[in-house]
Amino acid sequence: MGSKLLFFTTSFLIGWFFQWVGLPAGWLLGALLTGMVWSFFIDKLIFRSELFTLSLALVGVVIGFMVVPEEVWAYRTLLPAFLLSLVLTLIGGIALGKLFGKWTKLEGNTAFFCCLPGGASEVIALSERYQADQRIVAAFHTARITLFVFSVPLIVGVGSRANAVPIIEEPQGLWADGGLIGLAFCLAILVFFLSRFLSFPGAPMFVAILFGFTAHQLAVPDYAMPNVVMGMAQVLIGSLIGMRFDRKTVKELKRIGGASALTLLLYVLMSIGLALIFFVLSPLPFYTTLLAIVPAGAAEMASTAATLQLDATVVATLQMLRVLGLFLALPFLLKWFAKKPIKS
Numbered sequence: 001m002g003s004k005l006l007f008f009t010t011s012f013l014i015g016w017f018f019q020w021v022g023l024p025a026g027w028l029l030g031a032l033l034t035g036m037v038w039s040f041f042i043d044k045l046i047f048r049s050e051l052f053t054l055s056l057a058l059v060g061v062v063i064g065f066m067v068v069p070e071e072v073w074a075y076r077t078l079l080p081a082f083l084l085s086l087v088l089t090l091i092g093g094i095a096l097g098k099l100f101g102k103w104t105k106l107e108g109n110t111a112f113f114c115c116l117p118g119g120a121s122e123v124i125a126l127s128e129r130y131q132a133d134q135r136i137v138a139a140f141h142t143a144r145i146t147l148f149v150f151s152v153p154l155i156v157g158v159g160s161r162a163n164a165v166p167i168i169e170e171p172q173g174l175w176a177d178g179g180l181i182g183l184a185f186c187l188a189i190l191v192f193f194l195s196r197f198l199s200f201p202g203a204p205m206f207v208a209i210l211f212g213f214t215a216h217q218l219a220v221p222d223y224a225m226p227n228v229v230m231g232m233a234q235v236l237i238g239s240l241i242g243m244r245f246d247r248k249t250v251k252e253l254k255r256i257g258g259a260s261a262l263t264l265l266l267y268v269l270m271s272i273g274l275a276l277i278f279f280v281l282s283p284l285p286f287y288t289t290l291l292a293i294v295p296a297g298a299a300e301m302a303s304t305a306a307t308l309q310l311d312a313t314v315v316a317t318l319q320m321l322r323v324l325g326l327f328l329a330l331p332f333l334l335k336w337f338a339k340k341p342i343k344s
Contacts, residue, residue, distance in 0.1 A: 011239040024157015027234035035242020055236035057191035059299040060205040064212020065225040081281035092270045093117040103259035114140040117295035139252030146245045148296035153304040156287045177226045187211045292318040
């Protein structure tokens with residue numbers, strides 16, 4: 001327990017320092033780097049998956065405070081562009097899986113599950129049922145998520161900085177800020193317990209956004225959630241993702257060879273291309289579309305949007321819809337592209 005507390009304290013301090021010196025998405029990147037360094041050189045710590053659920057809920061509560069109902073209704077105009085990007089994402093993931101299998105000589109199901117664009121935990125678990133090499137699937141998805149969480153916020157932060165307005169947090173009083181922080185954690189804990197009864201993709205964040213929005217509109221309409229709450233959520237997320245990227249992951253990727261690095265690079269380029277298509281077809285700024293379209297986590301991308309003063313609500317909405325769309329399409333993808341497991 002003591003070592004985990006020390007780890008999170010260190011992650012928070014480094015994340016705060018990165019944010020203070022002006023590094024884009026400093027909370028997230030500082031914690032991510034801390035987790036990676038800690039797992040490689042200090043100690044490999046194991047955390048329960050519920051802790052990530054809590055961080056999702058915390059991000060959702062903060063985004064709920066930012067929701068403007070009129071803007072949410074306007075998101076319906078984005079549906080055609082989103083559906084096109086979803087279809088292209090699925091096609092791109094399947095094509096990358098075919099190339100990945102050809103380059104590495106991996107068994108077909110292993111390459112297929114490696115390149116499915118999203119829902120890493122569920123995809124990894126499902127891959128075992130189809131007799132894929134779960135170690136390689138887990139290593140590839142860990143590397144994919146780590147790469148996106150590191151590179152995309154950095155790209156968006158640097159690219160959007162020229163037009164950014166400095167974030168000035170309005171003083172609300174120490175008691176008000178303390179009460180809002182307590183409210184955010186109480187709502188996140190409530191969502192955490194309720195999420196056990198909700199099985200649809202993105203449930204914790206979706207419910208947390210509703211709770212945060214309701215609390216803001218009905219209880220504290222004149223107050224904004226302190227920025228440090230999103231910072232703490234990003235520290236949790238970055239720390240957990242960074243800790244997963246360990247020596248074992250690198251060993252599995254090395255076993256595959258350079259094809260894994262090339263496939264990951266193509267994943268990034270594909271995501272940027274899809275964001276460009278979405279940008280052309282929608283009224284959203286390019287960097288918002290990039291955060292909304294990349295096959296990475298909703299919490300990571302939405303929290304980055306919030307800290308960079310982009311539209312975190314639309315980013316969270318489209319990311320959750322992407323994951324939901326993937327799981328609706330998954331039975332058909334498995335039927336068409338995955339080999340049926342051999343019954344023993």
